[in-house]
Amino acid sequence: MSNKKNEKVMKDLKKKLKNKIIDIAQPREKRIYIRVEPEKTPEVVEYLFYKYQCKLCTATGIDMREGIEIIYHLAKEDKNMVINVKTLIPYSKLEIESIGKKIKAFRWIEREINEMLGVTFIGHPDMRRLILADSFPEGKYPLRKSFKNSDVTDEDYDYERSGI
C-alpha cells in the first residue's frame, strides 16, 4: 500500500517529463526509478536539480553486459524521496555529456566514474585522476567485471610518474 502523497510525486514527474523519459516506476514508498536515454539524461537531471530542488546524493556506474549503466541518485528532502535516474551507455560509444560543466556538485563523481569505468564525460572542465594513484597503469578500469583484483600487482605500478 503506497502513501497517497508519494504517488503524487511520481505522477507529477510523469506529466512534466513525459517525452524525455523511457519509463518511471515506484517499487517502494520512498524510491522512484526513471529510465532515460543517454542523450536526454543531462536535461532530466538538471531539471530535477534546479526546478524540482533535489540534491545530489551520488552517481553509480555499473558494468552490465550490454554497456555501462550510470545511475544518478537525487534526493528530494521535503518529500522524503530518492529519485534515481538510470541510463545505459553502450560499449560501442562510451560517452555522455557532462553535467559537471554546469553544476559543481557533479564534478568529482564524474571524474571517479571516468577513471574507474572508462566513461568519457564530454565537456568536463577538469578530467584528472581523482582517487587512483598516478602510478596506476593506464587503460585498466578497476570496477569493470573483466578486471580482477589480482590483475594489478606492485610490479605494474609506474612509480616514476608519481614524482618522488
Add this chain to the structure above:
Amino acid sequence: MKQTIIPLGPYHPLLEEPEHFKLYVEGERVVDLDVEIGYNHRGIEKLSESKTWDQVPYLVERICGICSTSHPMAYCLAVEDLVGCEISKRAQLIRVVVCELERIHSHLLWVGLAGHFIGYNTVWMWAWKYRETILEICEKLTGNRNHYAMFKPGGIRRDFNKEQIEYALEHIVDVEKPIRMLTDAILDDPVIHKRLKGIGVLTKKDAIDYSALGPTSRGSGVPWDVRWDEPLDGFKDLKWKVIVQKDGDVFSKGVVRLLECFESVSLIKQALLNLPEGEAIDVDIKEVPQGEGCGRYEAPRGEVFHYVRSDGSNMPYRHKVRAPTFNNLPTFKASCRGETIADVALITASIDPCYCCTERVAVVDKNNNEKILREKDLVKLSVDKTNGIMKKLGKTPPLYNMEI
C-alpha cells in the same frame, strides 16, 4: 600580482590522514585551492563484490574509524530496502543508541582538534578526556571502543542486557556536564569569537550547489538531516530537533556540532528507557532476490549513502559507497577564497574531513614560486594569529605550546 604555490605535503603529525594540498596565494590571501585525494584508496567497492552479504558489514566498518557505525548502518538499510523487510522496534532503538554514541565521540574529537588548531591545547586535552567516558560506555555495551560489529542486514548481532543498560544510563549523565562546560566556555570566549567568526564562510547558495552535507550545510542555513528527512521507524517516537545556524562560518559549524551532542544524549536516554521487552533482534534474511536498494544514514559528518544491486547470488553485484566528505571537500574552493593562510588550517578542519572515507584531498597553489609549507607551519601560523588577538584584547597567551 605574483602568486605562490604552497604544497602541503602528505604527512603531518596531527592531521592523522595524509592529504596533499596546494594553495594558490597572492601575498597572504588564498586565491584558489586544489585538493588531491587518493592516498587512502583501498579498493573497497571492488572488495565488496567478493564478499557475501553478511560479510560486507565487517569490511564496510573499516572504511573509517570515526564513522564506524554509519557505514554498516547505511549498508544494512540498503539491503533491507532491497529485500523489503521490517526490523523489530528493539533492534531499531539499539541501532539508534550505538549511532548516537558515535556521534558524540566524533564531535568531541572535532572540538579537541579545533582547539589544537587555534592553540587552545587545554580544550584538546579536556575534550578527549571526556571522550574516554563515551568510549568506555561503547566498550561495555558492544565489546569494543570502535568497530563495534553490531549490525547485520535484518537487525543486530548482539542484544543489550539489563546490567549494560544501567551502566550506560548512569554514565551518560557524566558526559553531559562537561560538554555543557565546554560549550559555555567556547561560546563566551572573545578570542574564539574573533578567531572563528566570519572565517571560511560558505554561503547558502554554494552549500546547495555543491550539495554539501551534515554540519557543513546546517551551519549555512540548509537544514538537511537524513534522520529527519527519511526517518527510520526507530526515530519516529523520539523527541529531538535539527540544529541549524545561519552564518556559514567556522564558528557556526562548531556551534552546530556542540549543540548536536546534547540532542544525542537526549536521544540515547529516551531510546534506552523505552526498549520493548521480548522482541527478536533480527530477521533472518534467507535469500537476497534480484533488485536494487538505497540506504542513507546521517553520520557525524553528513549523509552516508550506500547503493546495492543484486543479481540473486549470495554476493553483491555492485556496492556503491559515498561518504559525506566527498561532497564537502570541494566546498573548500568556495570557502577558502580570500582567506589568509593562517586560517586555512582551521577552515579545512571545520568541515571535519574524514579523508579515509574520501581518499585525500590535495590543494594546489597557482604560482611559479614554489614554497613548501608543512602542515606544522600552517598550524603555527594559526596559533600565532590567536596569540596576536589575545595580546590585543589584553590577555596573556598560554605559555606551554606543544611541539606537535
Add this chain to the structure above:
Amino acid sequence: MDILKKSFKKSIWVFHLSTAACNNCDIEVLELLTPRYDVERFGIKLVGSPRHADALLVCGSVNAHAKPRFLEVYRQTPKPCLVVAFGSCGCSSGIFRDSYSIVGPVDKVLKEEDPDAKIVYIPGCPPKPEAMIEGIIKGLEAI
C-alpha cells in the same frame, strides 16, 4: 653503539605516519597523549619531522600512492630506528589484503628498501592503548 642503545631506553621520540589507514589507529595513537593514558610521563612524544624521530609508527597497510612517500620518510629517519607496524593493517594488510590498490603490509614494503629494518608488530583492530604501550616497550627492550 652502547651509548645509542642506552639512550634508546628512555624518552623515545615518535613520528607518526599514516598510509591507507582507516584512521582508527591514528586516533588511538593520539589518545595516548591525552590525560587518560598520558605517555608523555614516560618522555614519549610525537615529533613533527622524521629527522628527529627514534621510532616510526606506521598505521595502515601501504598502497601505491603512499609507497614512495613512505620509503622516503624511512630514508630520512636517522638509524637506528624502530619501525612499529601498527594494527592488523600494518602487520598483514588485514581485510584489505586482496585489493588491487594495496601493495603490501609494512614489512613487505620495507624489506625491499632495508632488509635489516627492525619492526615491531602490534596486532589488533584497533589495538588497545595498553597494548600499544606494551608493544613499544617490548620493541625497545629488543634493540
